[in-house]
Amino acid sequence: MGNEENQYKVIGTRPIRPDGVDKVTGRAAFGADFSLPGTIVGRVLRSPHAHARIKSIDAKLALALPGVRAMVTGADFPELPDEITAGGEAPVNFRDVSHNVMARAKALYEGHAVAAVAATTAAIAEQALALIKVEYEVLPHVIDVRDAAADGAPVLHETMFTSGVEPAPKKPSNVAGRTEMGLGNVEEGFAAADVTVEREYTTQAVHQGYIEPHACVASVTTDGQATVWSTSQGQFMVREFCSRLLGMDRAAIRVVPSEIGGGFGGKTTVYLEPLAIALAKKSGKPVKMVMTRDEVFRATGPTSGASMKVKLGAKRDGTLTAGDMTLYYQAGAFAGGPAMLGCMTGFAPYALTNARAVGYDVVSNRPKAAAYRAPGAPMAAFAVESAMDELAQKLGMDPIELRLKNAAKKGTRAIYGVKFPEIGFVETLEAAKKHPHYSAPLGPNQARGVASGFWFNIGGQSSAAVHVNEDGTAEVVTGNPDIGGSRASMAMMAAEVLGIEYSKVKPTVGDTGQIGYSFLTGGSRVTFATGKAVCEAAQATVNELRARAAKLWECPIEDVEWKDGAAHPVGGQTDTRTVLSLAELAESAAKTGGPISGAVGINAAGAGAGFGTQICDVEIDPETGKVTVLRYTVVQDVGRAIHPAYVEGQLQGGAVQGIGWALNEEYVYDGNGRLDNPGFLDYRMPVASDLPMIDTVMIEVPNPGHPFGVRGVGETPIVPPLAAVANAVSRAAKVRLADLPISPPRLLAALDGK
Amino acid sequence: MSKHHITATVNGEAVEFLCETQATLLDVLRDELGLTGAKEGCGSGDCGACSVMLNGRLVCSCLVLGCEVDGHSIDTIEGVAEGAVLHPLQQVFLEEAALQCGICTPGIIVAAKALLEKNTDPSEEEIRYWLAGNLCRCTGYDKIIRAVQKAATVMREA
Numbered sequence: 042m043g044n045e046e047n048q049y050k051v052i053g054t055r056p057i058r059p060d061g062v063d064k065v066t067g068r069a070a071f072g073a074d075f076s077l078p079g080t081i082v083g084r085v086l087r088s089p090h091a092h093a094r095i096k097s098i099d100a101k102l103a104l105a106l107p108g109v110r111a112m113v114t115g116a117d118f119p120e121l122p123d124e125i126t127a128g129g130e131a132p133v134n135f136r137d138v139s140h141n142v143m144a145r146a147k148a149l150y151e152g153h154a155v156a157a158v159a160a161t162t163a164a165i166a167e168q169a170l171a172l173i174k175v176e177y178e179v180l181p182h183v184i185d186v187r188d189a190a191a192d193g194a195p196v197l198h199e200t201m202f203t204s205g206v207e208p209a210p211k212k213p214s215n216v217a218g219r220t221e222m223g224l225g226n227v228e229e230g231f232a233a234a235d236v237t238v239e240r241e242y243t244t245q246a247v248h249q250g251y252i253e254p255h256a257c258v259a260s261v262t263t264d265g266q267a268t269v270w271s272t273s274q275g276q277f278m279v280r281e282f283c284s285r286l287l288g289m290d291r292a293a294i295r296v297v298p299s300e301i302g303g304g305f306g307g308k309t310t311v312y313l314e315p316l317a318i319a320l321a322k323k324s325g326k327p328v329k330m331v332m333t334r335d336e337v338f339r340a341t342g343p344t345s346g347a348s349m350k351v352k353l354g355a356k357r358d359g360t361l362t363a364g365d366m367t368l369y370y371q372a373g374a375f376a377g378g379p380a381m382l383g384c385m386t387g388f389a390p391y392a393l394t395n396a397r398a399v400g401y402d403v404v405s406n407r408p409k410a411a412a413y414r415a416p417g418a419p420m421a422a423f424a425v426e427s428a429m430d431e432l433a434q435k436l437g438m439d440p441i442e443l444r445l446k447n448a449a450k451k452g453t454r455a456i457y458g459v460k461f462p463e464i465g466f467v468e469t470l471e472a473a474k475k476h477p478h479y480s481a482p483l484g485p486n487q488a489r490g491v492a493s494g495f496w497f498n499i500g501g502q503s504s505a506a507v508h509v510n511e512d513g514t515a516e517v518v519t520g521n522p523d524i525g526g527s528r529a530s531m532a533m534m535a536a537e538v539l540g541i542e543y544s545k546v547k548p549t550v551g552d553t554g555q556i557g558y559s560f561l562t563g564g565s566r567v568t569f570a571t572g573k574a575v576c577e578a579a580q581a582t583v584n585e586l587r588a589r590a591a592k593l594w595e596c597p598i599e600d601v602e603w604k605d606g607a608a609h610p611v612g613g614q615t616d617t618r619t620v621l622s623l624a625e626l627a628e629s630a631a632k633t634g635g636p637i638s639g640a641v642g643i644n645a646a647g648a649g650a651g652f653g654t655q656i657c658d659v660e661i662d663p664e665t666g667k668v669t670v671l672r673y674t675v676v677q678d679v680g681r682a683i684h685p686a687y688v689e690g691q692l693q694g695g696a697v698q699g700i701g702w703a704l705n706e707e708y709v710y711d712g713n714g715r716l717d718n719p720g721f722l723d724y725r726m727p728v729a730s731d732l733p734m735i736d737t738v739m740i741e742v743p744n745p746g747h748p749f750g751v752r753g754v755g756e757t758p759i760v761p762p763l764a765a766v767a768n769a770v771s772r773a774a775k776v777r778l779a780d781l782p783i784s785p786p787r788l789l790a791a792l793d794g795k
Numbered sequence: 796m797s798k799h800h801i802t803a804t805v806n807g808e809a810v811e812f813l814c815e816t817q818a819t820l821l822d823v824l825r826d827e828l829g830l831t832g833a834k835e836g837c838g839s840g841d842c843g844a845c846s847v848m849l850n851g852r853l854v855c856s857c858l859v860l861g862c863e864v865d866g867h868s869i870d871t872i873e874g875v876a877e878g879a880v881l882h883p884l885q886q887v888f889l890e891e892a893a894l895q896c897g898i899c900t901p902g903i904i905v906a907a908k909a910l911l912e913k914n915t916d917p918s919e920e921e922i923r924y925w926l927a928g929n930l931c932r933c934t935g936y937d938k939i940i941r942a943v944q945k946a947a948t949v950m951r952e953a
C-alpha cells in the first residue's frame with residue numbers, strides 16, 4: 042500500500058499542479074470567460090411542454106427587432122441517417138444528437154431547444170425569444186420509466202421498435218432496446234440455494250451538477266472556416282460532433298478547449314456548439330452562448346433514474362449460487378441510456394457461476410440522459426449491494442466476510458465474458474476490514490453500511506508530443522482537457538521518463554490544430570491512456586537524445602544509455618566520453634540534426650479494472666427522518682497513484698456525489714411533465730456542512746498494461762456509495778430502504794410503516 | 796434604455812462604468828471590468844462561485860445590482876494576492892490539492908478569507924457552516940476544509 046518503496050523520483054510525489062496559480066488567483070479562463078472583439082450573444086428558445094408537435098414557428102417580429110442578427114431552427118440543420126456510430130463513452134446516434142440540440146417536428150421534453158437567436162446584447166436576445174411565435178399541439182406525455190414502458194403509453198418516436206427481442210415487435214413503443222446476458226443456469230442456481238433475497242429498487246434521475254454551465258464562442262470566416270472555444274470533455278469530440286451535425290469537414294473546424302469547470306461525463310456531448318457555429322455563419326459575427334443553471338438542469342445530462350429487481354441465492358456458508366437482475370433505465374427523450382452497462386457491472390465484483398442480467402432502455406419525456414461518472418453502474422450496484430447486505434443479515438454474516446467469500450479475483454469470469462486479469466478487489470475488502478473505522482463503536486440510532494463497486498475503465502486513442510526546448514526544459518502536449526489535475530500527472534510521467542525535474546516540464550492541452558486526435562476525457566482514461574502516450578513520446582525523445590549523443594561520441598546508439606536525465610556511455614569508454622545532460626544535448630541540437638522531439642499516437646489497450654469498497658456510518662433522527670453521515674472511508678485499488686493527492690481527491694469527490702445521490706438529489710416533475718427543481722436550492726447537492734471528512738485508502742495493485750501501473754480512478758468511487766449509505770440507514774432504521782433518495786419524508790414513511 | 800454611470804472602488808482602485816438597470820454586479824465585474832475570476836454557477840445565490848466582498852461583507856455578486864455599488868468598495872479574487880505573492884489560502888490550496896476543476900476555487904478563497912479575517916482559529920464545524928454556501932462538486936470538500944484549517948494555522952503563526 043502507498044509508496045513505502047517508491048522506486049521513482051517523481052511518480053508518487055505531490056507537486057503543485059502547473060495550472061494551479063491561475064486557478065487560485067482567478068486568472069484561469071473557463072468556458073464563459075472568453076470573448077472576441079465584436080462578439081454577439083446567442084440564446085435558445087426552449088419548449089415549455091413535455092411533449093408537443095411543433096406546428097409552426099413565426100420569427101418575423103423577432104427578426105425585425107433592432108439588434109437581432111440571426112436565428113436558427115431545426116430547418117437549418119441537415120437531416121442525418123438514423124444509425125449508430127462508435128463515439129463518446131457509448132455508441133452515438135448523430136441523428137438523435139442533432140434532434141436533441143434542436144427539435145424538429147416534435148419537442149420531446151420541457152427545455153428541448155426549438156429555436157436560437159443571436160443579438161448584439163443578451164437583453165435583446167431575450168426579447169427576441171419572447172417575440173418568436175411557436176404554435177404547439179400539446180401531446181400526452183410520460184415521465185416515469187415503468188409507465189413509459191407500459192402498453193398504451195404515449196409514444197415518443199413512431200419509428201422506435203424494441204431491439205433485442207424476437208420476434209421483432211410490430212408496434213412502436215418507448216422501449217428502445219432489451220439486452221440480456223448471463224452465465225450458467227440461474228434456475229438451477231436458485232434451486233441449490235439455502236437462502237434467497239429478492240426485492241425491487243428505484244433510483245431517481247440525478248444531474249452531474251458541474252458548477253460551470255455549458256459555454257462556448259464560435260466564429261466562422263466568410264470562406265467557412267470555423268473556430269470554436271468551448272468547455273467540454275473533448276475538443277476532438279466537439280469537432281467531430283459539429284462536423285457531423287453541420288456537414289462540415291473536420292479540417293474546417295478548429296476547437297480550442299477552455300479550462301473546464303467540471304463535467305463528470307455531462308460534457309461528453311454537445312448542446313450549444315453547433316448552434317453557435319450556425320448562428321455565427323448566418324450573422325457573420327462571433328457568437329457567444331452560455332447556459333443558465335435552469336437550462337443546464339432542464340436540457341442537459343442527467344443520468345438515468347432506474348427501476349430494478351434483484352434476486353440473490355446463497356448457501357448457508359455464504360457462497361452465492363445465483364444472481365438475477367432486471368433493470369429498467371431511463372434514457373431520456375432519445376435511446377441510449379446505460380442499461381447495458383448496468384447489466385455488465387452490477388454482478389462484476391462477485392464470482393457468480395449462475396447469473397442473468399436483463400436491461401431495458403426506455404425513452405420518456407425527459408432530457409436525453411448523458412454519461413455520469415461510471416454511467417449505469419451506480420444504480421445496478423445500489424440494487425446488488427443492497428441485496429448483498431440483506432443476504433448478510435439473513436445469514437447472520439459480516440457483510441465484508443460475505444463479499445470476501447464471493448469476491449472476483451484474477452481469472453474470475455464476468456457476466457459480460459471477460460476473465461479478470463490482475464485486480465485488487467480482495468485487497469480492498471481486506472483493507473476495509475482492517476481499517477479502524479470498521480471496528481469503531483456506534484451509538485444509538487447509528488449504524489454502519491458497507492458496499493463495493495466496479496468500473497471497467499477504458500483506454501482508447503490518444504496522442505502526445507514531447508519537445509525538448511533549447512535550454513533543456515521540455516514541453517508535453519496532449520489532446521485531453523484537464524478536468525482534475527491531469528496536466529500535473531502528464532508532466533510527472535514525462536519528467537520521470539526524461540529524468541529531469543518536474544518543474545522543467547511544461548504540459549499543455551493542445552487545440553485540435555496542435556496535436557493529433559485524442560478520444561475525450563472520460564472513462565477514467567486520461568492518466569492511463571494519454572499517460573501511456575506521454576510515456577511513449579518521452580521514451581521516443583530519450584531515444585532521439587541517445588542518438589544525438591551517439592553522433593557526438595561517434596559510437597553506435599547501443600553504446601549510449603539514458604540515466605538520470607543524461608546520456609552515459611555503456612562499458613569502458615568513460616575516459617573519452619563525458620556524460621551529456623539533456624540540457625547539453627538540447628544546446629547542441631542544431632549541430633546534431635535539429636530540434637529534438639518525440640510524438641506518438643496510440644490506441645491504448647489494457648486499462649485495468651477498478652474495484653473499491655466503502656464504509657459509511659450514519660445517524661438517523663427518528664423524529665425528523667434526517668440522515669447524518671458521521672464517518673466515511675473509501676478504499677480503492679488505484680493501480681499506481683501518479684499524484685496521490687489528486688487520486689485521493691477523485692475518491693473523495695466521487696463518494697460525495699454518491700452520497701448526494703443516495704440522500705438528497707432527484708429530478709422532481711409536476712403533473713405537466715415540467716421540472717419542479719431546476720436550481721441548486723431545490724436540487725440539493727451536498728454542501729460542506731452536510732459531510733464529515735472522507736478518509737481514503739489507496740491500494741496499489743499495479744496494472745501491467747501501463748508503464749507505471751496506472752488504473753483509472755475517477756469513476757469507481759461513485760459506484761459503492763448509494764448502497765453504502767442505504768445499507769447504513771437500513772441497519773439503523775431496522776427497515777430496508779430500497780428507494781432513493783432517502784430524503785427525510787421517505788425515511789419517516791419507512792419508519793412509520795415498520 | 797439609458798445606462799447608469801457608476802463609480803466605485805474595485806480592489807483598491809477607482810473605477811467607473813456604464814451599467815444597464817438589470818445588470819448584476821457579477822455581470823459588471825465580468826463583462827465591463829474584465830474581472831472574470833468571479834464565476835456564474837447559478838445566478839440565484841445558491842452556489843457561491845460569484846463570491847466577492849462588498850464594503851468588507853461577503854456577498855454573492857449575482858444577487859447585487861451593478862447600480863447598487865455606486866460609491867462602494869468591492870474586493871474580488873483578483874485582489875487577494877499581493878502582486879506575485881500569494882495569500883496563504885491560495886498557497887495552501889495549491890499545496891493541499893484543494894481544487895480539482897477549480898471553478899469553485901475563487902469563490903471559496905474569497906469566502907474563506909472573509910472567515911479567517913473574523914475568526915483566526917475556526918473549528919472544522921465553523922468552516923463547514925461558513926462555506927455551506929459555496930458548492931464544490933469535485934472535491935467532496937475534505938481537502939478544502941483541511942486547506943482552510945492549515946491556512947488559519949499559517950496565518951496565526953505569521
Ligand code: FES
Nearest residue numbers: 838840842843857
Ligand atoms: S452565481 Fe452567484 S451564487 Fe451562484
Ligand code: FES
Nearest residue numbers: 895899931932933
Ligand atoms: S473543484 Fe470543481 S467544483 Fe470545486
